[in-house]
Amino acid sequence: MANDLHVALIGYGLAGSVFHAPLLAATPGLHLHTVVSRQADKVAATYPQARVLADPAQAFADPAIDLVVVATPNDSHAPLALAALAAGKHVVVDKPFALNVAQAQAVRDAAARTGRVLGVFHNRRWDADFLALRALLDDGALGEVAELHSHFDRFRPQVPDRWRDREGPGSGLWYDLGPHLVDQVLQLFGPPLAVAADLARQRSGASATDYFHVQLRYPRLRAVLHAGALVPGHGLRFAVHGTGGSWIKHGLDPQEDALRAGAVPGAAGWGRDPRPGTLLRAGDDGSVQEAPSPAPAGDYLAFYAGMRDAILRGAPPPVTADEALQVMRVIEAGLLSDAQRREIPFP
Template identity: 70%
Template structure:
């Protein structure tokens, strides 16, 4: 391997500790040089040799740093990204890369002015179940697709004391899970003509949204993005229906659980889904029957490998700036449609 990119990771909460630090360390071509955190003891418990800084600007001004990865609370994403870009660093931002479209356009302008890479961590493009669905869609296996249900339900009746569940900019379930589901839909079907959203608070004691039901409207296709925090026994991830059959997927991609359990990305069995989807095909005579479903392994390291190649070899980035902005446009339109009225995008 040639050039090694030295990385400053800003934030060592769930996103930084569970996702970014392990993936950076497991992808060839990166060295985790600095962690920006107010809790050096927490960082050193996992990374005893890491340099820890309390002030992100110190890392941005460090000439040794090539890439800044921002995994701090959502409301800080845009100002930190702009500061890092203005300091001449390449930047990766966890999703959403801003709290609204106005901020997103400001970050995009800063990226273009700096001439540096801005990557947004839409890691769930490399979920095993999404890769399987993408294979089916691109092969035309399901015929003309009319209806897609993309669920990310949970049962968390007690409201936790964390920034995502406190009142303030960037909080709530829609900006937490919505970017994943929107990005996946746009990857398969492009930007919809319009959106219609129901975003609500359901749990006792909750102060930010913990439920959403968003419909992406295409000429005939409807894509339903749904998540709630009061769904015991939740297991449906995808239900996709077309003229050639249906595909059902229950259970989540295994990578997040593996990362939480401390598994090393790329270890034996990494990203292999223990519960692949069920494919039902319709024969010419209308008979419905089971057929083999694709079952690719997921691998979030592909995102970071793509970032490395974009910086070092001028390859296309794994998530383009235009793609990231399209996600923000749909997120914004859905927020604007939260009382249920339709917001046109085209």
């Protein structure tokens, strides 16, 4: 532990307590040294060895801290990341990277200027289903993809009283789930030609976006990203169709539920999806036959192992600032498209 990177986690809400803290604690070479939170009792109950502070500035000023993880409400991501970088710390920012492209560029430029490692927590690159889809595309099993439908639906008819569901900067589903779905498509297919978005508030009493239907247009491919809060039959995760076949996936990656239940990341069976996708191969005669589908295990630990290696060994960060900035460009284009009710050409 003496040679471990000392980590300060800023924020101990859903993102901090369910995702970041357990993954940090389970990653060799990282030590959860400090948690900045007003919930000292809650932190101490699970991580008694961690120091608890009330003010992020105290953590930034501590020379013992190597890495700062920003897991706070979205509107504070960029200011806290900039402050941590100015103090000479390496930084992880939870998604979304920032509220807009200008903020994201400022954080990226600050990391380059200070020579610090900056990563953005797009953890769903390591979902079991996404890894399976990537393997299928790398293998050419689907031929040239013409349609990708990526869903992250839920049935939550009551509006929770939390910042994510209140009107305000960075709230709503497009900021919450949109970055995950956008990042996955950009990883597979690169930047689109244009973005067309429909954002809505569908639930009674909703003050923040709780529905989005967004199309990323490519020369041939149409990638449709969809999320809603009024979907009782919310089983579909992916439907991908190409000249060589289709891949259909129901159910979400199991890692979030496992983390919520207190399971230890990396334990036996970690990340194994109980509902692997269905691969349908198309024959030259127009026939369609089911074939074995890849079923890799999800691995959120890979993100923090990658951050450790980037800091200690000079490896590329697992999610680079430029990649996260490109996600923010799509998020911003989606907001503009919805506001102007038109397709926005992508730079």
